[in-house]
Amino acid sequence: MGTLTIGCFASLVGSKSLDFALKLSKAAVDKGHKVNIWLSSNGTMMGKANQKHLKDYSTSEKYVKELLEKGVEICECEACALARGIQKPEAIQGIKWDAMHWYLAKIYNSDRVLQIGGE
Amino acid sequence: MKLGVFVNDYKTVTETVGRLTAEKLGLIFIQNGVFHATIKENGKSSYLLDKSANFYVLAEDLATRGLTDADVDKRVKVVNYGDVVDLIFNEYEQIIWI
Numbered sequence: 619m620g621t622l623t624i625g626c627f628a629s630l631v632g633s634k635s636l637d638f639a640l641k642l643s644k645a646a647v648d649k650g651h652k653v654n655i656w657l658s659s660n661g662t663m664m665g666k667a668n669q670k671h672l673k674d675y676s677t678s679e680k681y682v683k684e685l686l687e688k689g690v691e692i693c694e695c696e697a698c699a700l701a702r703g704i705q706k707p708e709a710i711q712g713i714k715w716d717a718m719h720w721y722l723a724k725i726y727n728s729d730r731v732l733q734i735g736g737e
Numbered sequence: 738m739k740l741g742v743f744v745n746d747y748k749t750v751t752e753t754v755g756r757l758t759a760e761k762l763g764l765i766f767i768q769n770g771v772f773h774a775t776i777k778e779n780g781k782s783s784y785l786l787d788k789s790a791n792f793y794v795l796a797e798d799l800a801t802r803g804l805t806d807a808d809v810d811k812r813v814k815v816v817n818y819g820d821v822v823d824l825i826f827n828e829y830e831q832i833i834w835i
Contacts, residue, residue, distance in 0.1 A: 620826050622822075622825065622826075634745075635745065635768070638767060638768070641797075641818050642822065644818070645817075645819045645821065646822045646825075649819060649822050649823075651822065651826065730826060730832055731832070732743075732825070732832045732833075734834045735834060
């Protein structure tokens, strides 16, 4: 089994690319792989708590919590979040807050890395 | 190098992807990239399918767009998320997102 680290620099909640990252992570974990997710730039929106699930509108909080329970490590870029007005108490519980060195360390120790850019 | 490429758009990324070369190249069509596997403009398939590469398309993104396996070019293999994980770990050393 290997380790996959995904860097999500992609767009806001509701983004197809964030959906893809979450679904790919779940598939990898279900196959026994270790997964790390780095949320950066607008991707930090994915880590905000109290997302309202609306019909036909993709939200990520439920999926994120499920991944955390499965052992996926998710870390939010603290500076990116703060710059967007997201405070740490507003984050989904279990998500780490750290700086770019967290992502670099995970990349260094991963078998595969996928960086999903902004839209 | 064995390179896997996620292609997530139909119009904007074609030229860039078209220039990529690798010892082993895999193009994984996702999101609006699935149209490379399905659309024929003026009777011609996407020119990406003429590349020397392996082609895959994500079933869920086909279904989201009302497409089925029957719409997919014969050169392209329809895969699910689990298959994509296997491609990442078993078939390609480097994975990029375009």
